[in-house]
Structure formats: structure tokens, C-alpha cells
Amino acid sequence: MTKKVVNVAVGVIIRDAQFFVCKRAKEQHQGGLWEFPGGKIEAQESVTQALARELKEEIGIDVHGSEHLLTIEHDYGDKQVKLEVHKVEDFSGQATGLEGQPSQWISWCELKQLAFPAANVAILDALAQQYDEHQ
Ligand SMILES: Nc1nc2c([nH]c(=O)n2[C@@H]2O[C@H](COP(=O)(O)OP(=O)(O)OP(=O)(O)O)[C@@H](O)[C@H]2O)c(=O)[nH]1
Numbered sequence: 599m600t601k602k603v604v605n606v607a608v609g610v611i612i613r614d615a616q617f618f619v620c621k622r623a624k625e626q627h628q629g630g631l632w633e634f635p636g637g638k639i640e641a642q643e644s645v646t647q648a649l650a651r652e653l654k655e656e657i658g659i660d661v662h663g664s665e666h667l668l669t670i671e672h673d674y675g676d677k678q679v680k681l682e683v684h685k686v687e688d689f690s691g692q693a694t695g696l697e698g699q700p701s702q703w704i705s706w707c708e709l710k711q712l713a714f715p716a717a718n719v720a721i722l723d724a725l726a727q728q729y730d731e732h733q
């Protein structure tokens with residue numbers, strides 16, 4: 599039987615070569631690890647609608663534009679996810695963890711040191727193509 603895939607909109611928020619990341623709560627799936635903000639795409643919602651809604655709810659920013667970076671399908675065993683990852687550089691508002699989650703703006707060097715869920719390895723690989731050359 600094929601497992602139900604959870605579709606997720608994920609935003610890599612970038613400003614002045616800094617990245618905004620949040621820490622997942624212990625009780626969440628992949629809890630205690632860092633994440634790019636985002637969440638489940640609801641029925642009838644497009645990826646960009648879900649992205650805008652989740653980023654407003656979780657970190658309080660208004661997304662004005664985003665660019666698809668990559669799509670990742672990953673099977674965690676207990677859960678199968680499809681991450682629609684977008685780069686978000688055009689937004690307004692101050693990014694903050696509105697749900698009590700720790701959050702921070704960090705450099706590319708610092709980002710590479712953080713513990714992320716396994717599916718995120720592909721996100722870091724995609725970003726490396728752009729950001730490693732500036733080292
Ligand atoms: N937001 C986010 N989710 C990720 C990342 N990487 C990754 O594997 N996921 C997985 O994507 C799934 C859905 O994300 P989510 O838990 O943020 O969904 P949500 O905001 O709708 O949460 P909720 O279930 O509390 O309503 C989780 O199973 C999570 O482990 C990431 O970088 N950001």
C-alpha cells in the first residue's frame with residue numbers, strides 16, 4: 599500500500615545574505631531540529647498560497663514574491679513528505695517566532711552547521727551551489 603504523502607510548503611527566507619530559521623518543538627515530527635518555516639498545504643490551496651499563509655502565521659511576514667528552489671520527496675518511515683521549497687527574498691515585516699519557537703537570522707556558514715531533518719540535506723545542497731562560491 600502506498601503511504602499518504604504530506605505536502606508541505608517551505609520557505610527559505612533570505613535577506614542581506616542571512617537566513618531565517620526556526621527550531622521545531624520537541625513534540626512535533628522531527629522535533630528539536632532546526633527548520634525553514636512552513637507547513638502543510640491544505641486542500642484547495644496552491645503552494646504559494648500555503649507558503650504565504652504559513653509564513654504569516656508562524657513568523658509574521660507578508661510574502662510578496664518567491665522562487666521555486668526544489669521539490670523533495672522523503673520517506674521518514676513514520677511519515678512521507680513532499681517539500682515544495684521556495685526562496686523568499688521579497689517580503690515585508692520583521693520575522694519572529696510567533697508560536698514561541700526559537701528562531702534566528704544566521705549566515706550561510708552558520709546554517710551549514712545546524713541540525714536539520716534528513717530531507718533538508720537536499721535544500722542545503724541546492725543553496726550551496728549559489729552560496730559556497732562566495733566563501
Ligand atoms: N516546516 C518545515 N517542515 C519540514 C522541514 N523539513 C522537513 O522534513 N519537514 C517536515 O514537513 C512536515 C510538515 O511540516 P510542519 O510540521 O511545519 O507542518 P505545519 O506547520 O502544518 O504543522 P502542524 O502539523 O503543527 O499544523 C513535518 O513532518 C516536518 O518534519 C522544514 O525545513 N520545514
Ligand SMILES: [Mg+2]
Nearest residue numbers: 635636637638
Ligand atoms: Mg510548520
